[in-house]
Amino acid sequence: MKLIYLVLLLCQVCYIQSGTVYGGTNNIKTREPLFAWRQIDFTDDNELNEENIYFEPPPNQIRSANSNNNGGVHDDYIQYNNVPMGATRWQGKIFVTLPRRRTGVPATLTYIVANKTRRSNIDVPLIPYPDLEVNRLRTRPVKGLTSLVSVYRTTADECDRLWMVDTGLLEYPDNRQQVQQPAIVVIDLNRNRIIHRYELPDNVLTNSSTLASIAVDVRPGSCEDTFAYIPDVSGNAIIVYNLRERRSWKFTHNSFHQDPIGGEFNLNGLEFEWDDGIFSIALGPIDRYGYRTAYYHAMASTHQFSVSTRVLRNQTNSERSFHGNDFVHLGDKGERQQTSSSVFDLDTGVLFYDLVNNNALGCWNTRKPFSSQNHVVLFQDNERFIYPSDITDDREGNIWVMTNTMPFFNYRSLNPQEINFRIWAFNVRELVSNTNCA
Template identity: 25%
Template sequence: MKRLLPVLLLAVSAAAPADEPKLAADKPEGKLELVATFDGPMPTGVTVSHKGRVFVNYPRWGDPVEFTTAEVRDGKATAFPPDINKYDKSRPGETLVSVQSVVVDPADRLWLLDTGSIEFGPPSGPKLVGVDLATDKVFKVIAFPPDVALPTTYLNDIRFDLRKGKAGVAFITDSAQKGPNGIIVVDLDSGKSRRRLNDHPSTKAAKNFLPIVEGRPVMERKPGEPPKHLALGSDGIAISHDGKHLYYCPLASRHLFRVPTDALLGEKLADEEAGQAVEDLGDRGFASDGLETDDKGRVYLTDYEHNAVLRRTTDGRYETVAHDPRMLWPDTMSVAADGHLYFTANQLHRQKNYQNGKDLREKPYALFRVKIDAGPVLLTGAK
């Protein structure tokens, strides 16, 4: 058997021959560290600035959410930025509605990806908000028009290349449960955005996908309704260390895909032609929520089926970076300048929508980190 599943790899005995390669989790960098816990709403995203500031977000999925983005200081989360963090339904374009992802870009600026969606409803005020961390002030708000943020759109995660165009570009996944999935490309200078790989098979959930988490099949299970297979499309996203490829994966799939960024950025390239450039990197044997990359050209993937984080090496092999029973649904990751990989674990599969109306989550939720031998991808174009 040429390739063992990650869950089997973890069963290798500590008494293995000395000349047998060690797993990443057997190395010092595999030690899991608890950074912070959360007793309020469940967090999804995390990002770390170049100077070590940690930010998280809480989407409005049903939990009471006082503020949708926060900075974590000394283990405590406080509203950030405070001036726009109080949701005002009469001004959805001017206040934060429901932030799904927070990401620090290569220039050390914080971006907030606001779905504009309450409990996965139609978006109202979907936008991308840039915050200057030198002043903690909003410097840019990019609203998404209705032909980009469709009535079914759910803006999920984002990555940046600041070398493209006048001010850089952003790539965003649309993980809509119903309606077309795809990648949204944003010009950070003009604020113009457009959909790419719209409804392409690589961005869609696998048919009848059935993940196994904590030994049990996960389906959408609501009282009085027949169970439904998970249908979330393009979710995790990461950009290669050289900016040449964008990696992405549907949440309801075990396949990893990548596409040349030039195919997404080409103004004259039809979407069908861009789709022909997509590569299927194969069935990984596990399903992922978040993706991340490092400056050594490796791709990190959460493994929500096995409470783990794995890493795809430059030659296509997978190795375990962290594995722990406390890692219940590892969600979003961030490679930080301090040489750690940060990630949230939020028990997403224990929500009532998957448990016949019963909320089985047990607080607190967690933010972990693990030491790695690499740094973040910084596509700034700076010499």
């Protein structure tokens, strides 16, 4: 028995039990999600009245979207079709996104109050943000009103702004509709209002562009001096946006594509193939020259790459056909280590990432070599941590993860009587203590 323990300790790997944290000599700690939903309900903008659910699911959950005469779309609420994708915490709010991939989604950007005392944190109704009117689905623009069509994930920056890409696309099966041009949208979180919208020009997009996340790079002391980096999952590109100059350009590179043998997934016996390219960008600390390292990966791959924002911020570099050593291959995380979202913790230097093929959360301390022993699975739960779709930090030493069982929604079905969607919160230092990520 002592020999077995010694081997496990040296390898920094041990068998994962359901709902446990592990890695190295870390004591096993049971984890519970902070919020959980069987199905999604909505309430009005009165934070004190979460019992006032005003969207009632129609009989048999079957309705269709019908245009009205005011430029709006009467998209009936179909409870089953509302699948949350992203989670971002800012102060007392947790923002939850619901991209419009099916009919019947009344709001694509919502929030819940994080620190409110409730009888239960199960099936807490979502509040449209900044209000329902902005989230209302329309077939044509309304003068003086910025509407949100479909948002996958959000990012809160140090200037108290919430960034997102509105794809403008209704991804209804067999009936995709580009309602408006894809755009970067920025909301002032202190005033709860949209303060900036930039439509992405056609020359940075393709017919198949999929814009599912955004990384934000703010120069210290100057909120206007901000760059945003958008991975184009299907277009295999990084779109760069200069806020001060209101300009954008894109980079293409072979490392943005899927790995030919990395697209096979098996989630609890559900087998499928995806070809998603560059999926997530996580930004490291500012170096002495004022730039950051951007860590990125394709979803259908187990490889990790990086590039300096010094390269990305220079539009001239995007016009080169050969990039030399600009884009760096860091290594291969290993078999079944396909990753959706990732986030960099500036305090510890740890890169956290969602392991979709393992129902797990992993990490690598970037101050250590990129090697198998330095990649740690911190948490795994094969029953409750199914398909981690987003991971963000709150600048207070915590990371937040959304798990949403989406592949089962896509290829099989969800049981409305069971918990399907969860938001998890982890304290960074507690999570990595006594592991090779510490």
